[in-house]
Amino acid sequence: MTRRSQSIVLIGMMGAGKSAVGLCLKSRTGFAQFDTDEIIRSKFRMSISDIFLAHGEEEFREAETEVLRKLSFARRAIIVTGGGIVSRKKNLDLLKQLGAVVWLEADEATLFKRAVQTGDRPLLQCKNPREAFSNTLRARLSLYAKIADIRVDTSALTDEEVAVAILSKFKKYRGKQAIEREQ
Numbered sequence: 001m002t003r004r005s006q007s008i009v010l011i012g013m014m015g016a017g018k019s020a021v022g023l024c025l026k027s028r029t030g031f032a033q034f035d036t037d038e039i040i041r042s043k044f045r046m047s048i049s050d051i052f053l054a055h056g057e058e059e060f061r062e063a064e065t066e067v068l069r070k071l072s073f074a075r076r077a078i079i080v081t082g083g084g085i086v087s088r089k090k091n092l093d094l095l096k097q098l099g100a101v102v103w104l105e106a107d108e109a110t111l112f113k114r115a116v117q118t119g120d121r122p123l124l125q126c127k128n129p130r131e132a133f134s135n136t137l138r139a140r141l142s143l144y145a146k147i148a149d150i151r152v153d154t155s156a157l158t159d160e161e162v163a164v165a166i167l168s169k170f171k172k173y174r175g176k177q178a179i180e181r182e183q
């Protein structure tokens with residue numbers, strides 16, 4: 001997190017609840033909210049599934065990096081990201097620069113149950129979505145862990161409860177950062 005940024009950056013696997021929690025945080029803080037998937041959808045004027053089909057995953061990932069770069073102006077914002085944003089190495093630094101990185105975790109079964117509910121996740125539109133989900137999660141866990149400043153387990157919490165937990169941890173985190181800067 002840069003010295004001037006007070007932003008909260010939500011990361012985590014599909015089904016972690018990032019978008020819903022982002023909205024709760026927006027109304028509790030009054031900060032602006034940016035959602036990388038939403039920005040990309042409006043840029044391409046099509047759904048994420050259609051972007052994957054028409055342009056391929058690589059172009060979608062490139063768009064994610066471009067959005068992170070453009071968001072570097074944000075100082076007091078809630079930034080919601082797509083679950084795969086950590087899969088590009090250069091995004092890890094960009095995410096860290098945007099604000100305090102909050103990893104929304106949950107147990108695998110809960111994440112999968114939530115992720116399949118909407119039926120619109122391109123990475124799960126395959127022969128064995130459960131296995132694809134498991135492999136993808138396994139590949140990403142260490143990346144989420146590496147860049148997270150704050151972790152919240154959302155498995156047994158409502159979106160509002162997650163938002164409250166984040167804000168409490170965020171306050172402590174910012175306090176600690178301020179003390180470290182003074183030393």
Ligand code: S3P
Pocket residue numbers: 012013014015018019037048081082083084085121122123
């Ligand atoms: C993706 C997660 C999605 C979206 C895209 C790719 C991923 O966002 O960015 O379908 O690779 O995990 P959510 O995490 O909001 O589902």
